Amino acid sequence: MTIEIPSALSAQREPLISGLNTLGLDGDRLSEPLLQYLALMLKWNATYNLTAITEPYEMVVKHVLDSAAMHASVRDLAAQGGSIADLGAGAGLPGIVLSVIYPELHVTMLESAGKKVRFMREAIRQLGLPHARAEHVRIEAYRPEVLFDAITARALATLPELIRLGAHLLKPGGELLAMKAVFPAEEIANLPAPWQVVADQELVVPFLQAQRRLMRVAASHG
Template identity: 55%
Template sequence: MHDTLRPASETGLTQLGLPTALATPLLDYLALLARWNATYNLTAIRDPHEMLVKHVLDSLAMQPFVGALHSLADLGTGPGLPGIPLAIATPGLHVTLVESNGKKARFLREAVRQLKLGNVSVAESRIEAFQPGTPFDAITARALATLPLILQLGGHLPGPAGHLLAMKGALPQDEIDALPAGWQVAGIHTLQVPGLAAERHLVDIVRTQA
């Protein structure tokens, strides 16, 4: 997998403004995911190149928006997306992967161990039941739910100035219009994912200061 995907991964990283040296740990993660996926069905995407584009590069498109954060909770992370690629690319960021599915959580713990990700922890929990000791700078979610539902489930996790950085395809104006009280849009960013023609947006939602 490394030999066949390295050129595309290095090109994608360059287009995202990230160091090509990240290709090795990212491809290590993809190889592990592909191996486990054969048995555990962690993701519907099977083709390695499609996994690179739609999982890894797609996740990394939001990296500029987490670079200054100290802590991030990735809600309903599944096989670790976007949390693991972001943690690999941002060593100063502590990422907590929140996943209630037992087999996915087992994979996440194995990935953290094998990839030696000292800045990643796994919380095997339903989002609404997760009670961390300290609040997070931001929460993120990718293909999890509508914006109002994400905040309903996980709105207790960010701190007073905390953000929800939600990855979306087409701009979900109806979801933005339905945001619960106490939250407002701080910014909407169009993301360019190398190798992907589809629309991608990052919606940055922040608590409103009372």
């Protein structure tokens, strides 16, 4: 099934390719499925109100490139066929973007809004993402058969709240990969023991004039 890309979105192919290349990705290969994803989002948004960001260039930058900026943090996991859970995935950000970049990565997107889950499932089906799935569930109530190597979240909650909601989903030694706009000193200070930030990386999102950080949070041993 071919997903038709509106001309206004198609016109953003060059900045998308450029941005993906800047992030060390293959923009020529990835631009088509990522534009198809945005086209689906626009189509569904007319009825389901998935996102307030609907201007094509902003969608490319604030949805796709912003999500793709964290790809290096899951690259090794993907190479090992590892797994992540995207908490409060919304319309699939960053989960679907990461699934397009790394089809071998097992990505489970957790979302309590049924309409967003239906959209994600349709996007997964039409984009042919073999190891992506969307679950209609509250994060704290989800009990997977197999625990995850990492959990991630984008603009969902504070670091302590993310640990409270999702720590039970992690394998021993698993990590929270949290995208933040600024250094969250107060959130870090309030992390429950034995959780602590083990890495703080500044992310550069192409064409975005705003700060982004990736905080890796793990339980200390000993």
